[in-house]
Structure formats: structure tokens, C-alpha cells
Amino acid sequence: MMVKQQAEKGMTNEGVAVQVCGLIKTYPSTYTLGCSCVCCCCCLKVKRTAPYHAVKGLWLNLxxxxxxxxxxxxxxxxxxxxxxxxxxxxxTGGDALVYGHSxxxxxxxxxxxxxxxxxxxxxxxxxxxxxxxxxxxxxxxxxxxxxxxxxxxxxxxxxxxxxxxxxxxxxxxxxxxxxxxxxxxxxxxxxxxxxxxxxxxxxxxxxxxxxxxxxxxxxxxxxxxxxxxxxxxxxxxxxxxxxxxxxxxxxxxTSIHLKSRFGAGYVCNINFSTTNGEPQTEPVKFFFYNHLDLKPTEESKTFLTFIIPHNKEPLLARFFAELQEREYEFGISDIQMGLTTLEEVFLNIAKQAELESSSAAQENLVVLHLTSGTSIQVSMGVRFVGIPGTESAEHPKGLMVEVFWKTDDAGTLCISHHSPEAPIPPNVELIKNESLIGDMPVGFTIDPNQILNANGR
Ligand SMILES: Nc1ncnc2c1ncn2[C@@H]1O[C@H](COP(=O)(O)OP(=O)(O)OP(=O)(O)O)[C@@H](O)[C@H]1O
Missing domain, CATH: 3.40.50.300 (P-loop containing nucleotide triphosphate hydrolases)
Structure with missing residues (x-):
């Protein structure tokens, strides 16, 4: 916004090489010949694609x-x-000044x-x-x-x-x-x-x-x-x-700014020493669960990894002071803390953008193969998804899974894995649009805040 205000006031800054001012690029419609029948001789039609808005008003200074x-x-x-x-x-619209030239x-x-x-x-x-x-x-x-x-x-x-x-x-x-x-x-x-x-x-x-x-x-x-x-x-x-x-x-x-603003929080790695007998991973897991309500995201016999969300920050000073005091008792050899990665920031942003556009138009669906054997379609980037047809007396709201995403080498968002199927908490409000695209049901997107609040996360 600051860049926009500066540009609108005609302000120039000596340190700026490029000023991008509301840059827009729309690729025009294209025309292709096509038909839907097998013979291809009687009904060739000219199809017109919609214009494509590739850049939608970019403001920035380099x-x-x-x-x-x-x-x-x-x-x-x-x-x-x-x-x-x-x-x-x-x-198509806006402008960009490169060393003052438009x-x-x-x-x-x-x-x-x-x-x-x-x-x-x-x-x-x-x-x-x-x-x-x-x-x-x-x-x-x-x-x-x-x-x-x-x-x-x-x-x-x-x-x-x-x-x-x-x-x-x-x-x-x-x-x-x-x-x-x-x-x-x-x-x-x-x-x-x-x-x-x-x-x-x-x-x-x-x-x-x-x-x-x-x-x-x-x-x-x-x-x-x-x-x-x-x-x-x-x-x-x-x-x-x-x-x-x-x-x-x-x-x-900057990288640090993006990680602290858009990342999930901190990554905490705990390594255990094996010299004084069996590492005490279970008591440490209990200690994290008891104090911070967190479970490890990765674990082995000699290390544990926890993602600590930003909202736990006020508890951390006391928590780590106590953990350090008990290091010897738990057999901890070292504790490392760092911000979550840029990759995670990227995934969060990419998922959010996909979700926005797929909820605007019912598109961008990908197939999720559940470990239970069935397959459903889910919106690209969705985090919690309800599984249609799983409502029962025991689980009146049905079952859901948490979907984890990754990008492939070419930068395309794709499903990494999903959590085990779990009951949808009773106090979660569901907006169910029962639908079937092709012959595969479409999972319903659940607002992540509702799940996190329901689980006290
Ligand atoms: N000449 C064109 N006519 C119509 N659409 C186009 C044209 N060139 C690019 N696009 C579309 O504009 C969008 C943006 O493409 P662009 O190549 O800028 O993406 P990108 O961020 O560089 O992606 P990648 O990481 O794959 O290189 C894409 O959906 C692409 O299909």
C-alpha cells in the first residue's frame, strides 16, 4: 500500500531501481477449432477461451x-x-518504471x-x-x-x-x-x-x-x-x-520477516543422549503435552521434533527454563530452536491462494486416496476435509482427515499425505454441499479455526 501511495503522489526514491505501479497483464481470448463428436466432418466449431488475467495489479519497489x-x-x-x-x-494496464523509464x-x-x-x-x-x-x-x-x-x-x-x-x-x-x-x-x-x-x-x-x-x-x-x-x-x-x-x-x-509472520511458529528439536541408558522420550512428550498441549510432529528413539505455534510464545520462557533444569533427568543432549522454514511459508500461501480460487469457482479439485481404501475429491490446498457418507450414531457429524501438502520439483502443489480418519468434533458447524463430480464424491471443506478451537490448539 505504501508503494501505491508513493507512486500516486509522484514520489521517487533514489534507492529504487524499479517501481511497479499496478501492473496488469491479461492474455486475450484465443480461438481453437474443436468438436465433441467422433466423425469430425460435420460439426467443427470455433471455441473461444476466456481472457486470462495472469497479473492482477502488482505494486512494488525493487x-x-x-x-x-x-x-x-x-x-x-x-x-x-x-x-x-x-x-x-x-x-495491459498500470505501468512500471525501470530507472525512471516507463x-x-x-x-x-x-x-x-x-x-x-x-x-x-x-x-x-x-x-x-x-x-x-x-x-x-x-x-x-x-x-x-x-x-x-x-x-x-x-x-x-x-x-x-x-x-x-x-x-x-x-x-x-x-x-x-x-x-x-x-x-x-x-x-x-x-x-x-x-x-x-x-x-x-x-x-x-x-x-x-x-x-x-x-x-x-x-x-x-x-x-x-x-x-x-x-x-x-x-x-x-x-x-x-x-x-x-x-x-x-x-x-x-525478508526471509526472517516472512517466516515469523506467515510460518506456523518455531521448530524445536530435542536430541537424547544414549550414554546413560534408554532415552526418556516418553516423559518429554508428556512434558510438552502437559505444558503446551503439543504432540511431536516427528519422533525416533533419539530425537523429537515439535512445532510450537506463535500463540504459545508467552509460555515459552518458563517452559524452557524448566525443561533445561530437567535436561539431565530426561537424558536430553541438546535442544535446538529455530523459525519454521520458508518452504512452509510458501506452502501456506500457495494453499491459501488455491483455496480462495477453488471456493470461488468449484474447480481445482484433486483426488485424495484415503488409507481406508475410498477416494474423494478435495479442493486444492484444503487443510481439514469432511468425508461424505461417514455419519453414524457414534459419529453424528461423520469423519474427517487433515491433508498435508507439498510442492513437487516444478512447484506444483500436490498432496503429501493425510492424517488418520478422526471424528468431526460435535461443536463444529458444517456447511455441507453434497456433491458428486464424475462418480467420485467431493469432500467438504472445514474451517481450520473451528477444528483448532475445538481441539484447544
Ligand atoms: N501467451 C499466453 N497466453 C495465455 N495464457 C498464458 C500465456 N502465457 C502464460 N499464460 C498463463 O498465465 C499464467 C501465468 O504464467 P507464468 O508463466 O507467468 O507463470 P509462472 O509463475 O512463471 O509459472 P512457472 O513457475 O510454471 O514458470 C499461467 O496460467 C499461464 O498458463
Missing amino acids: AKGQLFCLLGPNGAGKTTTISCLTGITPI VASSVGMAKIRRLIGVCPQFDILWDALTGQEHLELFANIKGLPPSEIKSVAAKSLSEGKLKTATNVRVGNYSGGMKRHLSVAIALIGDPRLVFLDEPTTGMDPITRRHVWDIIEDAKKGRAIVLTTHSMEEADILGDRIAIMAKGKLRCIG
């Missing part, structure tokens, strides 16, 4: 000398945002092109050219003085995995080497703003660390916009992180 990391599940609108800022696709005007865009370097999501390289030839070509395009081109190209190839491949044709590069070369191309000519769209996809861990060092060094004196599906990469490189979903910015801040 600072000079900082790396801004844009996260979001597949289809969030990250690449579209980059395409709008780099002039690859025309914007992306909405062709004059502005011509100036912006001289200031930016881009590593696109998919490599645009020529198999017949070598790494050195690519860099010389792009150094030429960026307008570097001819006398400097060879040395600049050689310098950016002088380190890491590309060194040995300088004169090898790119057709023989691995996928990771091609991404490495695309990053080098984005940085050539000292651009003041660099866009890196999933730059380390397909890289082995050693090359990835090397490219992280290159990116970290490149922050000085320029702004970098990076998109990634790796939370580790975002945590390590991002000075500020934003999460987009369904075309909208959902949250923005």
Missing part, C-alpha cells in the same frame, strides 16, 4: 544493490511479470533494453556456437567497445565449469552448463538490472553453489530479480522475498 526473489507456484505470474518488465510482452512507452522500453540483462526460463542458445562465441555475440549486441569484447567474454568464462568448455559448441553442453552460460550472458556488459528466471534449474549442487557465488557478487551496484522454485536458493540469495499466487502478490519481506 531496490538498487539488492536481490529481489519472486517465488510462487506454477502459473503464479512470475515469468509474465518478468516478460512485462523486459518488454517481451506488452502490458515500460508502457516504446521510447522508454528502448532505453530499458540498454540497462537490462536477462536469463530467460528457457535457454536461447545456438548449438553450433561455442560459449566464447555466445558471449562475444551478446557483448556486441550490448554495444561494448570492440577492443574489449574478447577480454570481457574470456573473463566471464574464466571460472568454474565453463572454463574448460570455452571453445566447445553449446550443442555438446549439459543442461546445467547451458543455464550457467545463460547466467553469464545476462551479466555481460554490466547491466544495471538483471532478471534471472529459474537460473539454476538442472544444475548439480557444486555448479549451483558456484553460480550462487557469481550472483551474490553481481548484486553490487545493480538490482537483480530472481525467480526460483528452490526455497534454499531464495533463503540464501534473496535480500527481499515476495510470494505471488494466482497473479497477485501475497506477501513481501
